[in-house]
Amino acid sequence: MTIESRRFVLIPGAGGVGWYWSRVAAGLIDAGQHAIPVDLPGDDEAAGLAEYRDIVLGQAMDGDVIVAQSLGGFTAGPVCERITPSALVFVNAMIPAPGETAGQWWGNVGSSEARNAAADANGYSREFDMETYFLHDVPPEIALEGEPYQRAESDRIFGDPCPFGGWPQAPIHVLTGADDRFFPVALQQRIARERLGVEADIVPGGHLVSLSNPGGVVDYLLGH
Numbered sequence: 001m002t003i004e005s006r007r008f009v010l011i012p013g014a015g016g017v018g019w020y021w022s023r024v025a026a027g028l029i030d031a032g033q034h035a036i037p038v039d040l041p042g043d044d045e046a047a048g049l050a051e052y053r054d055i056v057l058g059q060a061m062d063g064d065v066i067v068a069q070s071l072g073g074f075t076a077g078p079v080c081e082r083i084t085p086s087a088l089v090f091v092n093a094m095i096p097a098p099g100e101t102a103g104q105w106w107g108n109v110g111s112s113e114a115r116n117a118a119a120d121a122n123g124y125s126r127e128f129d130m131e132t133y134f135l136h137d138v139p140p141e142i143a144l145e146g147e148p149y150q151r152a153e154s155d156r157i158f159g160d161p162c163p164f165g166g167w168p169q170a171p172i173h174v175l176t177g178a179d180d181r182f183f184p185v186a187l188q189q190r191i192a193r194e195r196l197g198v199e200a201d202i203v204p205g206g207h208l209v210s211l212s213n214p215g216g217v218v219d220y221l222l223g224h
Contacts, residue, residue, distance in 0.1 A: 006086065007034040008221060009060045011079075013070025013093075014153035016040025016052070019146060020069065023214030024221070031222055036060070040075070043151040049160040053078040060085075067221065068093050069210065070183075071153065074102050077164040087224060089173045091217065092180050092188070092207050095195045096162040103158035114187035124181065133181045137205060137212040146211070172196055173224050175217070177205035 008028055010021040018039035025035035036059050041047045052075040060066065066085045068076035073093035080088055094105055106112060119126045124136075135143050174196065176188040185202060192200040203220060205213035 005032055005034065007036060007061070007064045009056065009064045009066050009079075010035060010037045011056060011066065011068040011072035011075050012038065012040060013072050014042060015151045016042030016153070017146075017149045017151065019149040020208070021210055023142075024210045024217050027214055027218035028221065031218065033222070036064075042153045042157075045154045045156045047154070048156055049074055049078060050163055052157075053082070053163070057082055065089065065221065067091060070094060070207065071102060071157070074105075074157070074160075074162050077162055077167070080168040080170070081164045081166075085168060085170045087171045087173065088168060089175060089221065089224065090192075091175045092177055092183055092209060093174070094183075095174070095191050096164075097195065098165050099161045101159055101161055109187065109191050111183065111187065114184050115182065118181060118184035118186075122181075134207050136181065137179055138208050139212070142211050167196065171224070172198055174198055174200040175209075175220055176200045176202055177207060177209035177213070178202050179204065179206045180209070182207040 012018055012020045018037035021037035025037050028035040038056050038059055040052050040055060056079045060083055062084045063086050065087045066076050067089045069091045070093055073090055074096050077096055116126050124132055174192040176185050189200045192198050203216040210217050
């Protein structure tokens with residue numbers, strides 16, 4: 001079966017590092033697709049969600065598949081108000097409500113409570129560190145490769161109300177990593193139902209599933 005060639009615009013999470021999508025982009029290209037990983041100025045306090053939106057819009061167009069990881073969900077909403085995507089895919093993502101800030105999101109969805117409950121149930125520390133919550137299933141050589149690209153996320157972005165009024169009419173999908181410790185599966189499933197009215201799909205992998213299981217993410221994107 002021949003898969004129709006599409007453009008996948010890949011929005012990163014906190015830090016805005018487009019490199020995060022490197023394995024998924026390569027897999028999509030190998031499958032005959034177009035992949036556009038977007039780099040965002042995560043450490044620039046002068047750049048807010050409107051600036052993030054405009055940077056993505058500089059590379060996106062009607063008919064694209066918009067894919068958002070983690071904090072990137074707060075950019076995907078505003079982007080999809082300005083273009084008509086063929087689909088919107090959240091990957092272990094924060095799914096905002098219109099006008100909500102990323103700083104408010106944690107409490108509004110009960111993120112900390114869900115994360116602590118999962119830690120207690122699965123026997124790892126409640127205390128956040130990168131190894132426990134982000135890198136526990138990422139191959140060490142890939143984590144090492146990514147170190148030069150890493151940058152902090154500005155405080156500014158967590159205080160910006162998400163500038164959009166609602167979700168597009170296009171199909172919306174939610175993909176969650178079965179081993180995500182930062183946004184546990186049950187949390188993501190509940191948010192997907194409450195905010196989008198959809199059931200989340202699950203693949204093996206943690207929060208950085210596009211590094212730990214890029215093949216699973218590519219297969220999912222090609223199937224949707």
